[in-house]
Amino acid sequence: MNTLEGHLPVRSPLHDILAPSGIAVVGASADPTKRGYKAMVGLINGGYQGHIYPINPKADHILGVQAWPSLTEMPGRPELALLCTPAASVPALIAECGRRGVKGAVILASGFGETGEEGAALEAQMMEIARAHGVRIIGPNTSGMFNLHHQINLLALDNVKPGDIGIVSQSGNMLLSLALEAQHNGQVGFSTYVGPGNQSDIGFNDYLRYLGEDEHTRVATLYVEGFRDGQQFLKVARDVTAMKPVVVYKSGATEQGQKAASSHTGALAGSYQMTVDLLRQAGVSVVQYSDEILPVAEGLGRLQKAPGKRVAVISDGGGQATIAADRLSEAGLTLAELSDATRSALREVLLPQASTLNPVDVAGSSDANPSLLASCIELVMADEGVDSVFLVGMLGGYSLRFAESLMGDEMRGAERMVELAQASEKPLVIYSLYAPIKPPALRRLHEAGLPVYSSIEHAVRVLAALGERGEYLASQQVQETIAPAAPAETGKAMLKAAKAEGRDLLEFEAKGLLAEHGIAVPEEWLVRREDELAEIAQCTQGKPLAMKVVSKDILHKSDAGGVKLNLVGEAPLRDAFQAIQSNAQAYDPNAQIEGVLVTPMAEKGVEVIIGMLRDPIFGPVLMFGLGGIFVEVLEDVAFRSLPLTLHDAQSMVDQLKAQKVLAGVRGAAGVDKQALVSLLMQVSQLVEAYPEISELDLNPVIAYPKGHSAANYAIVDARIIVERQS
Amino acid sequence: MNTLEGHLPVRSPLHDILAPSGIAVVGASADPTKRGYKAMVGLINGGYQGHIYPINPKADHILGVQAWPSLTEMPGRPELALLCTPAASVPALIAECGRRGVKGAVILASGFGETGEEGAALEAQMMEIARAHGVRIIGPNTSGMFNLHHQINLLALDNVKPGDIGIVSQSGNMLLSLALEAQHNGQVGFSTYVGPGNQSDIGFNDYLRYLGEDEHTRVATLYVEGFRDGQQFLKVARDVTAMKPVVVYKSGATEQGQKAASSHTGALAGSYQMTVDLLRQAGVSVVQYSDEILPVAEGLGRLQKAPGKRVAVISDGGGQATIAADRLSEAGLTLAELSDATRSALREVLLPQASTLNPVDVAGSSDANPSLLASCIELVMADEGVDSVFLVGMLGGYSLRFAESLMGDEMRGAERMVELAQASEKPLVIYSLYAPIKPPALRRLHEAGLPVYSSIEHAVRVLAALGERGEYLASQQVQETIAPAAPAETGKAMLKAAKAEGRDLLEFEAKGLLAEHGIAVPEEWLVRREDELAEIAQCTQGKPLAMKVVSKDILHKSDAGGVKLNLVGEAPLRDAFQAIQSNAQAYDPNAQIEGVLVTPMAEKGVEVIIGMLRDPIFGPVLMFGLGGIFVEVLEDVAFRSLPLTLHDAQSMVDQLKAQKVLAGVRGAAGVDKQALVSLLMQVSQLVEAYPEISELDLNPVIAYPKGHSAANYAIVDARIIVERQS
Incomplete structure (x- = not known):
């Protein structure tokens, strides 16, 4: 079984706040309908060992604990204050917290930035005070927090037990839902929960760092509506995922969902797909469906990772083996190819009608001795071609379905499975159709840390997450870091000039900058006078040429009649030159025309697009896609x-x-993928070198097969958008 | 609440067999590890009221019931025999059944067609006897059957209760899994289950017809690995879905799954996507994931249908409302647009911070009075723009989470929801995060026939199935039936000739046949002699032409160098003619060349494909798709x-x-969809008129915008494959 690895370099300042030795409850109450009552009950019933300071001007004692009229009058020095009072009271209370040395405050009240301008002003005022006094803020507009290994349960949730899943959720109902699922599951417990609320101060990145450092947390699980500082979050995520799994459910997958989300929080939401790609790049396990959050968190928490994605399926029924095979394939996993040795070893223990091709179908061989399943698991686990094992079927139900006398053998089988799983790096994931009724063998497996699923679909999501995590960690070990390019003097000057003029780079300038950094650009001539065309016609020797207008004032060259294609010979070139001049002037009489750009027509190939944008949440992001109809x-x-x-x-x-397009359709040769990979690397280095570049768009780039030309690609058009002066 | 509608015309012969007044158990046993014991226990403990005839040569009594040495010696005349004996004994037993007037036999034994040639021979022998004696066969290789409303439980399943879900499953483990889920669910029960096994005699279509007629079944649920007679199944499905919902999970969605499936049963498996399309065409609710089978069956059984797909969401938490909106949109449902009247009525009952845009977020309004949720449901149900209502949140948990005193109001709310649902055609689907722990309000809703889901994802699948079913039923009411075309004499003669020669139609013949049935084909000339080209060049007046070889021996014209494009003027036409002749001869010296086909080049447009094939399982099937890269x-x-x-x-x-392509990308006008619809109808009528056509392929067809030409499409190539003489 896999254990946690590595450690983080810095210690989060949140440990004091989230595991405080004293807690003030401002607005503590004896009225059971109040949150100030719930929190007191949660702390008292949860067995909190630190000092509790109920703050209430009208009570001596609350639930038997001595109360104080105000934070100022309370003795001691709690690290944390829970504020259960309305929004308007918060700024003054934060100031009071600061004066009393309280390090952090949980603010339950809503009525801040999420409600509009007035609330935003109140939030800003509150934050100013908090910063001035060095008080860190959880919330506002949060459901609170718990830290069960420290007996802190400010939500007073019933029936949650300490465990290894840490949760940060922007939805209180989602936390509640996970808690109820865990209660029903029976084996799942939690370490720390925090609701980040509006993230006025502490954001997802801080909470994630804390969970990364927290020794009780084996998996960090986040329900996210919006990030505030996505770039920082990705950085922290890379650090934490190196050590333990991080599960994220990002809401707003569709336009409808994004609308619903943005009316709910003030957070900016980028495109869902972009967010998912960036999270995965940082090693995060992204789950797509809300009912997969807990199953995947449990599986990753317990099993951590698989060496790869080759799954061996052991089943005692063909139907469900087929379903498993379907789901594995859809999830990007592969059915491991079992070695001849493994297959012949399986044949020795199984009945003749069994199938030893993966999925292995024991076909009745285990009906009278269910522990045979453990023997099969042992055999496939030993196969070098297997990364994880998926047991599918009726384990736990043999003694119920066939004969009570099988109970002993079934329990022995379960025990053997626990031993095998503990001794192996290869995870064992179990689906049993008896999981809903929790028979003894399944309870034993579950208690020993082997999750047992009642849905094949959920079990497969877990196998996929384990395999993806294993592959991610392996990819990080062979990581080549490449130094950013040094900016060229000419490039810096060009961008400076464009910025001063409030314009973007002209196409030939953009291509010049690319060329300066070793990126292949097509041969081209900037032509300002018609009579320069004669020489070009001569030296291109009948190759068809393209001609494009060059003007900072014309962004959409085709729309302006500023593009002419397939020109051969001097006369057509001259005609095109004249036509472009007059079209461009007709299009925009004030346009300043620099000339035209003449370049050989690119040969046919596969159109791709490379783009860079600076996302307000996630910072610089590179995009790659197939061009034309595919991207649109x-x-x-x-x-x-x-x-x-x-x-x-x-x-x-x-x-x-659309891998098939890159690999070559209709008999065409596949493109040189490595050339595209190098180009992506070079573009990355280039845009890092010039922070003035706010956007870059190579569209289209035509990709060619190996051996086509020196570069095996042709950048047909390049746009570089320059940051405007502020 | 919706009730069942309509009735089927014929009564299935299976009623006698599946609800028999007497059952013989051949191989009845007192050994608890035997199936012959299980069946006896199932019948006795289940309270079967008919006669039980244990057949065992070695026992006088089995479990207190008088036993008989053989079927021949048994008194009475049971309609059904359960055979628990090995495969080899079956043929003789079937003959005995026939002689004793037994109408049907359930054969549990494996060892028939699924195991290879020898087994297949045994199966054939058994079926010959069965037909001769008029004995209908369930199985072989089946897990058996139950009919709980008649207290027949041949599987001796514990804890299944009578209900309205009928099941036919080719996997015994799947049945078991559904039964355990139902046990855990607590409210779901079953009517009849049958395992069709090898379907030697009775197949899915027969079982489905029976479930359609069965008064206890409100939803038929099928787990299918393979159909034997798909065409007949589709026919029966159309009849049954007109009356009650039919849920199908088809295994083998992926290539891996199909491999696993075909090693499990002998059934032929067509493409998954084709099967799903054809099932949906017949009104079947296809579920994609195995863990959705029971939730969808329960929801459809209880709620039957929704008038449409416009869903109103009522939630008490923004986070889960967002998840619901994401899932609804992914499932092809829409968030209903609430009327101003509805919104202002909602505003009157909700707190100011609530959102009355769909999803409606009550935002704390119901914290102190959960029955307010019922008022919201009532308001949105009354909105004409709403087809179904989705309640999302913590219903059932108010009294647990906030204050016990809320229990009364929560129960009143639940009661009101039951009334509202019963009075409305619009289904109410409920997701509650408290569903896993079944609090009283949820139990009440569930008992009253309102399913309560613990997964937003499953609840949305139910809403989608309800909406799809409603739309399907509506589409059937306005169905225009179009008479098949009458075959033309020339067409019949052409096909007869081709069949006699063992060849397919030549391209010009195929287009001629299309033209004969009113389908627009491009102007074209069959040219046998080069000097005919002069006139063509003249009358086409400089239009670019295409030239293609015509030969029954050359299928792949391009590969043979038999296609020349963009020919303008007589000289290029003559060159092309000569080139094609010599290319074709070089390609295949024995090819018989009829000449070339000359036709104007089709203008650019959107490439589509129309194809027809005769599927061995499902019969004639039409395919439509986008051409080129999209289909490939x-x-x-x-x-x-x-x-x-x-x-x-x-x-x-x-x-x-890729609707965007049909709608027009990059500023292009959208294609005339209606023209394509008419073309599909015409092709359908044509292929029905000529059973000799075994395949048809119009590829590509270029689709144009409205107003482009008379037809707004151009059939560039047409192939018609002719049935070979047998």
Whole structure:
């Protein structure tokens, strides 16, 4: 069984706040309908060992604990204050917290930034005071927090037990839902929960760092509506995922959902797909469906990772083996190919009608001795071609379905499975159709740390997350870091000039900058006078040429009649030159025309797009996709945050769904993927070198097969958008 | 609440067999590890009221019931025999059954067709006897059957209760899994279960007809590995879905799954996507994931249908409302737009911070009076723009989470919801995060026939199935049936000739046949002599032409160098003619060349494909898809079985994922969809008129915008494959 590895370099300042030795409850109450009552009950019933300071001007004692009229009058020095009072009271209370040395405050009240301008002003005022006094803020507009290994349960949730799942959730109902699922599951427990609320101060990145450091947390689980500082979050996520799994459910997957989300929180929401790509790049396990959050968190927490994605399935029924095979394949996992040795060993223990091809179907062999399943698991686990084992079927139900006398053998089988799982790096994931009724063998497995699922679909999501995590960790070990490019003097000057003029780079300037950094750009001539065309016609020797207007005032060259294609010979070139001049003037009489750009027509190949944008949440992001109809209709694109590693660049190319197009359709040769990977790396280095570049768009780039030309790609058009002066 | 409608015309012969007044158990046993023991226990403990005849040569009594040495020696005349004996004994026993007037036999033994040639021979022998004696066969290789409303439980399943879900499952473990889920659910019960096994005699279509007629079944649920007679199944499905919902999970969604499936049963498996399209065309609710089978069956059984797909969401937490909105949108449902009247009525009952935009977020309004949720449901149910209502949140948990004193109001709310649901055609689907722990309010709702889900994802699948079913039923009411075309004499003669020669139609013949049935084909000339080209060059007046070889021996014209494009003027036409002749001869010296086909080049437009094939399982099937890269890379195609209704044809065009391409990308006008719909109808009528056509392929067809030409499409190539003489 896998254990946690590594450690984080810095210690989060949140430990004091989230595991305080004293807690003040401002607005503590004896009225059972109040949150100030709930929190007191949660602390008292939970067995909190620190000091509790109920603050209430009208009571001597609350639930038997001595109360104080105000924070100022309370003795002692709690690290944390829970504020259960309305929004308007908060700024003054924070100031009081600061004066009394309280390090952090949980603010339950809503009525801040999420409600509009007035609330935002109150939030700003509160934050100003908090910063001045050095008080860290959880919330506002949060459901609170708990830290069960320290007996702190400010939500007074019933029936949650300490365990290894840490949770940060922007929805209180989601936390409640996970808690109720855990209660029903019976084996799942939690370490710390925090509701980040509006993230006025402490954000997802801080909480994640804390969970990364927390010794009780084996898996961090986040329900996110919006990040405030996505770039920082990705950085922390990379650190934490190196050590333990991080599960994220990001809401707002669809336009409808995004609308619903943005009316709920003030957080900016980028495109869902971009967010998911960037999270995965940082090693995060992204779950798509809300009912998969707990199953995946449990599986990753217990089993941590698999060496790879080759799954061996052991089943005692063909039907469910087929379902498992379908789901594994859909999830990007593969059915491991069992070695001849493994198969013949399996044949020795199984009946003749069994299938030893993966999925292994024991076909009745275990009906009279269910512990045979453990023997099969042992055999496939030993196979070098297997990364994880998926047991599918009726384990736990043999003694119920066939004969009570099988109970002993079934329990022995379960015990053997526990031993096998503990001794192996290869995870064992179990689906049993008896899971809903929790028979003894399944309870034993579950208690020993082997999750047992009642849904094949959920079990497969867990196997996928384990395999993805294993592959991610392996990819990080061979990571090549590539130094950013040094900016060129000419490039800096060009961008400075464009910025001063409030314009973007002209196409030939953009291509010049690319060339300066070793990126292949097509041969081209900037032509200002018609009579320069004669020489070009001569030296291109009948090759068809393209001509494009060059003007800072014309963004959409085709719309302006500023593009002419397939020009051969001097006369057509001259005609095109004249036509472009007059079209451009007709299009915009004030446009300043620099001339035209003449370049050989690119040969046919596969159109791809490379783009860079600076996302307000996540910072610089590179996009790669197939061009033309694919990007427009199918949105088949991949995103990565910068800087890019070689693995990132490779995975961007490999991620596209339309792999067949890159591999070559209709008998065409496949494109040189490695050339595209290198180009992505070079673009990454380039944009890092020039922070003035706010956007870059190479569209289209035509990709060619190996051996086509020196570069095996042609950058047909390049746009570089320059940051405006502020 | 919706009730069942309509009735089936014929009464299935299975009623006698599946609800018999007497049952013989051949191989009845007192040994608890034997199936012959299980069956006896199931019948006795289940309270079966009919006669039980244990057949065992070695026992006088079995479990207190008088036993008989053989079927021949047993008194009485049971309609059903359960055979628990090995495969080899079966043929003789079936003959005995026949002689004793037993109408049907359930054969548990494996060792028949699924095991290979020898088994297949035994199966054939058994079936010959069965037919000769008029004995109907369930199985062989089946887990058995139950009919709980008649207290027949041959599987001796514990804890299954009578209810309204009928099941036919080719996997015994799947039945077991559904039964355990139902036990855990607490409210779900079953009517009849049958395992069709090898379907030697009775197949899915027969069982489905029976479930359609069975008064106790409100929803038929099928787990299918393979159909034997798919065409007949579709026919029965159309009849049954007109009356009650039919849920199908088809295994083998992926290549891996199909491999696993075909090693499990002998059934032929067509493409998964085709099967799903054809099932949906017949009104079947197809579920994609195995853990959705029971939730969807329960929801459809209880709620039957929704008038449409516009869902109103009522929630008491923004986070889960967002998740619901994401899932609804992914499932093809829409968030209903609430009327101003509804919104202002909601505002009157809700707190100011609530959102009355759908999803409605009560935002704390119901914290102190949960029955307010029922008021919200009432308001949105009354809105004409709403087809179904989705309650999302913590119903059932108010009294647990906030204050026990809320229990009364929460129960009143639940009661009101039951009344509202019973009075409305619009289904109410409930997700509660408290569902796992079943608090009283949820139990009350569940008992009253309102399913309560613990997964937003499952609840949304139910809403989608309800909406799809409602739309399907509505589409059937306005169904236009179109008479098949009458075959033309020339067409019959052409096909007869081709069949006699063992060849397919030549391209010009195929287009001629299309033209004969009113389908627009491009102007074209069959040219046998080069000097005919002069006149063509003249009368086409400089239009670019295409030239293609015509030969029954050359299937792949391009590969043979038999296609020349963009020919303008007589000289290029003559050059092309000569080149094609010599290329074709070089390609195949023995090829018989009829000449060349000359036709104007089709203008650019959107490439689509129309194809027809005769599937061995499902009969004639029409395919429609986007051409080129879309069909090859993305497999974005739609299938329908013939004959096609107008609704089918429209839905084929609307089903394609790349709708944006049909609607027009990059500023292009959208294509004339109606023209494509008419073309699909005409092709359907044509292929029905000529059973000799075994395959048809119009590829590509270029689709144009409205107003482009008379037809707004151009059939560039047409192939018609002719049935070979047997």
